[in-house]
Amino acid sequence: MAKIIAVANQKGGVGKTTTAVNISASMAHIGKKVLLVDIDPQGNATSGAGIEKGDVDECVYNLLVEDINIKQIIRPASIDNLDVVPATINLSGAEIELVPTISREIRLKKGLSDIEDDYDYIFIDCPPSLGLLTINALTAADSVLIPVQCEYYALEGLSQLLNTIRLVQKHLNHDLAIEGVLLTMLDARTNLGLQVIEEVKKYFREKVFQTIIPRNVRLGEAPSHGLPIILHDAKSRGAEVYLDLAKEVVAGG
Numbered sequence: 001m002a003k004i005i006a007v008a009n010q011k012g013g014v015g016k017t018t019t020a021v022n023i024s025a026s027m028a029h030i031g032k033k034v035l036l037v038d039i040d041p042q043g044n045a046t047s048g049a050g051i052e053k054g055d056v057d058e059c060v061y062n063l064l065v066e067d068i069n070i071k072q073i074i075r076p077a078s079i080d081n082l083d084v085v086p087a088t089i090n091l092s093g094a095e096i097e098l099v100p101t102i103s104r105e106i107r108l109k110k111g112l113s114d115i116e117d118d119y120d121y122i123f124i125d126c127p128p129s130l131g132l133l134t135i136n137a138l139t140a141a142d143s144v145l146i147p148v149q150c151e152y153y154a155l156e157g158l159s160q161l162l163n164t165i166r167l168v169q170k171h172l173n174h175d176l177a178i179e180g181v182l183l184t185m186l187d188a189r190t191n192l193g194l195q196v197i198e199e200v201k202k203y204f205r206e207k208v209f210q211t212i213i214p215r216n217v218r219l220g221e222a223p224s225h226g227l228p229i230i231l232h233d234a235k236s237r238g239a240e241v242y243l244d245l246a247k248e249v250v251a252g253g
C-alpha cells in the first residue's frame, strides 16, 4: 500500500509544487512507483510534470465533485514510474461546490483507495490555502511535508497550519503525522538564510529534514520545459538535493 504524503503550507510561493514534482520524480528515478496528485486549481504540478493542461478533459475536480473513478483521470508523466492526477482551472469551483455535499472532506481519500495498492508513494500538491482542498489532502494523507522558505517571517502562518493539522487529527484522520519540515530556496550567501535555519530548527527540532533546498536557477526554469529537474539537468545542484530528499524520506520509513 502506498504511503501518502501531502505537501502543504498555506503561504504562497514557498516551494510546495517544486517539491511535490521533484520529490515525486526523484522517487520514480530510484525505482519507486509514484503518483503525483495535483489539487491546486493553478495546476502547476500538472504542467511541471509534463502534462499539457489544455489536453486534460477530466481532472481531479471530476473525482472530488462528480465521484468519477480515479483511473479515468490518471496520466503518465514525462518520466517513467510517475503518474499524475491532473488539476485544471475547473478545480477552482470545487472549494465552494463541495461545501453542501456529504462527506466533503473525505472525497480524495475515497478516490485514492481504489489505486493505493498500485503505488509505493503518493504525493499531493496542495494549494496555498487551508480550505476544503487542503483538508481533503490532509484527510487522505499518512503524513504532511511542510516546505518553509528561508526568508524573514519564515515561521509566520505556521501556527495556523499546525492548528489545522491538529483539527484534522482530532476529527478526520487520527494517524496524520508530520513527515518533516523542508527548508527551501536557501541563499547561503546571506546571514539571513542561516538565521532562519536556526530559528526553524529551534522550533521544529528533529522534524526538520537534513536536506536543505538551495535557490537554484535550474530548478526555477525546469517547469517551463514541463520537466522535473532530474530530466531537465540531472547534474544540477537542484537535481542532487531533491534526490537526497527522496532518499531521506525513504530512509525515514
Ligand SMILES: Nc1ncnc2c1ncn2[C@@H]1O[C@H](COP(=O)(O)OP(=O)(O)OP(=O)(O)O)[C@@H](O)[C@H]1O
Pocket (backbone or CB within 6 Å): 011, 012, 013, 014, 015, 016, 017, 018, 019, 040, 042, 044, 126, 127, 128, 184, 185, 186, 213, 214, 215, 216, 217, 219, 220, 221, 223
Ligand atoms: N529552490 C528553488 N530555486 C529557485 N527557484 C525556485 C526554487 N523553488 C521554487 N522556485 C521557484 O519559485 C516559485 C514558487 O515556487 P513553487 O511554485 O514551487 O511554490 P508553491 O508553494 O507551490 O507556490 P503556490 O503557493 O503558488 O502554489 C516558482 O517560480 C518556482 O519555480
Ligand SMILES: [Mg+2]
Pocket (backbone or CB within 6 Å): 016, 017, 018, 040, 044, 125, 126, 127
Ligand atoms: Mg504550488
